[in-house]
Amino acid sequence: MYEYARAGIEVDRPPRDITIKAINLQMIDDTQINLTVTCTKGTYVRVLAEDIAKQLGTLGHLTALRRTQVGNFSIDDAIALSSLEEHGLEERQFWLLPIDACIDIDAELTLTEEQCARVHMGQRLNVFDELTGKLKDYVASNAAYQISNASEAETNTVGTEDSIDISQPLEHELPIDIRLLNEQGEFLGLGSVSLNGRLQPKKLIQR
Known part of the structure; x- marks a missing residue:
């Protein structure tokens, strides 16, 4: 502007x-x-x-x-590039944040070596059997929240979340962003997973 x-x-x-x-x-x-x-x-x-x-x-x-x-990034924690250049390589590493520091998502899924190779080729995965416990609850609650917000926007009403039926196909197909890790615990990037088990790679880090 x-x-x-x-x-x-x-x-x-x-x-x-x-x-x-x-x-x-x-x-x-x-x-x-x-x-x-x-x-x-x-x-x-x-x-x-x-x-x-x-x-x-x-x-x-x-x-x-x-x-x-x-967000959580404050100028109080920043360092000028000129100051960073005055330090050695090891000291510079101390100032660097993890590559996933800007990802404000707790839900994560660990992929096998074969799955990692496939998502890096842009392929979708079926992870239905791995979609359990807290991860499944996270995906279900976020899908219900999105449907509820969409319903409120269309009908101008509130409190529709209780009426959402988790068995409905829409909620099973609605993709929710999660963190993807390899078996070494390294951050791979973001994927979108639905309750039907379909995992779509979204933004990945090439190592």
Whole structure:
């Protein structure tokens, strides 16, 4: 958006639903204010700055923007590349997070060596016999939740989850994302599995 604005190109920006969870005033003087904003994704902070200025009866624009946290990742835990380069290889490894650090999914399935080879070729697997216990409960509850949300959106009603029948074909076919591991416990990537046992590779790491 700012690149278009600098080029003098007007772009239609339709409204979108966002949530501003908090706005904290850090500094104020005659010409500028410094705010810390906690918001949901999709928030145009530059537009927020303009809107705040309008409510104050004046004009304003963003002069600086620094993202300090995304999900569980905080700038307090970050290190500058220049500082990282000052350390040896072993010390650099200490600063690196696991490759799956950004995957906020607990449910996981361990694949055999043969299954690993097949998913890396993009093949689907039948893992119905391995879909048991907590993993099956996780897939079932997430499928029911998605169906419930879809029903609420269509009928504008609440509390439909109790009426969902787990035996219905739709829920058995609805894919739910899970983590995939090999027999050594290494993270392979993400797969989508349904209650009917069909596992579809989604995003995999090539080792």
